[in-house]
Amino acid sequence: MTDLTIGIVGGGQLARMMNEAATPLGLGVRLLAEAEGTSAAQVVPGTDVGDYADAATLGAFARGVDAVTFDHEHVPTDLLRGLQDAGTAVRPGPDALVYAQDKAAMRERLTGLDIPAPAWRATRTPEEFVAFGDEIGWPLIAKTSRGGYDGKGVWKVDGPDGAAEPFAALGRALGPTERVSDAAGSAQDAGVVIVAEEFVPFTREMSVLVVRRPGGESVVYPVSETVQRDGICHETTTPAPGLDPAYAVEIQAFATRIADELGVVGVLAVELMERPTGEVVVNELAMRPHNTGHWTIEGAATSQFENHLRAVLDLPLGSTDLTAPVVVMSNVLGGSNPDLVGSLPVVLANPDVRVHLYGKSVKPGRKVGHVTVRGTDVAATQEAARAASAHLEGA
Template identity: 50%
Template structure:
């Protein structure tokens, strides 16, 4: 796996069960996966020599991020390396303009235009209305590389263009909420879909994932799954495909972004599905038959643990003690990353039968791990302090 972030870290956990040991290409020795993998090679995805050396002896090469230059991927393919997804497919997760142009024929997408000069934005706004969403065509994530413009902003646009950032404009889609459809597809052509989820965003960043998406009509859920499967098939995706969707106010599903790797919207599958996205990605990339995607509980909520604005004085270890005492059934995943404001340093997953109750538990657990503070008016000790108690089933 090229990249050694938390996605590679969790992929390694899954690969171990399949009798594998993941080789990772790490930029830094303290990358999340580099801390736990046996086979770590140092290097950047931009360094073709490092990539070639890394790929030697690999059954297949895959990714935990999209920041791998196309020319490097094509050089690997030309050298006979098995790369999943193929660069032809991955390009649609790297270049938003290529993706939009291709998906126009397959799905509903926001109206969009390439931006070559500041005047293009003005014309787009005049035609489709303000606000206009300005996006970097390549490289943005977690709200970075996206700017909401309430009106013409020629200075900002010129500055970005002058800095070499390729830009596009999109209409601001009036929406009820965001959804995600996660599927896997193997080189053999088998495909599998998980239940469609709701992704809850704050400040452009996903904070919670609700599985399945509450109140989503069955026919809309099937429509979203079929859409994701169709995109996977048409684009020739091998491995995972996450399709981020807007549920427009008129009910129409609009494609926002694509990712071709394990995705934050699928972390809930570790405990919440018979086959996790990480196991499935390994199975797909190695062209094994795919695993069952049935959910293991009626309601599953994943909440990201984000670095607090003011990192708390209480250590992560101490926070974990309190959390485990209060919520013995919440599952914790820490990535081994230093805390920085809004940085994803881990996630928690809660499972149950009532979505509101499960969401409350996941939200409290993630907030506590992030800030070491329980919300006002909520006592962590009501029924949950550490006692020398015996649990029995």
């Protein structure tokens, strides 16, 4: 009997759902979690608990697994190079991962590849930021190049007066989830810059997921429409309603080209914004299963989690075909209802509703689960998904 074991760094819901996908394939899973009892630690026996930014902890965890992959993108790339030097397969590897960790590096690389993007500039001072706004026009979007997530580290800046705020945030010491290097001190000391971007008055956001094996074989999922509120994903509808099929194919093609050029292994999620003209531009990249791909568990022949594991272990990839004409995913965010499981009798009364709860305690705005509904009519399917997640939230 051959054993194949995957090591997942990070104990959140993405690791939990990767573990679910590993079971039918008979894959072993080892987990390095931040703490006891996290979403994935509840379901993976023998979880290691420790600091992913500590070289010795990470090295000990990686010994004996066939490949290391991630629930989040925060592991410092120098540590990952160390793992590779010790003979561990790290997927995605540090050379690719840097483009998901650093928005300035990502913008520079994609510009070099002629991928559609908003106008942008890396700025180190409020004066440089203001100069860019005066050049291309206000408002601008400001983003910390590293350490941001779920809209933390993104500001809309209406005019020169607002330029100080993002830089003030850079000057503060980084919190634990924002750690960008081993360097103590402020983010700016650690080489973080403010990426100034043209404010795109987007008509909607979208995303597309590519999954790529080490040798270059890849598959791509249909393009999804995504709804973010306060920087957090709320809902996806797949395929993106009204998107010209020929343009969808173009979007899939350039996303695949990004995965190839960057040498991504596993899931690459490409977040997109649609301009009023209909043209899409790339917002950012993620290299792990992504919230905008949760619909694939029921909505695609092979889920993003299973294809991620297959890619990371260099196994043939599964079909990305839709299993229904319309698939809607609605996130469950922490609200007034503390007892998610207690709501199941009501929510499951609709036989089309599929529920995924992450085992997390309810805190305001926290991602604690999602629901998926498959249907034929966009509005009716969205309605059913929204009703289910709203009930779980306590609305």
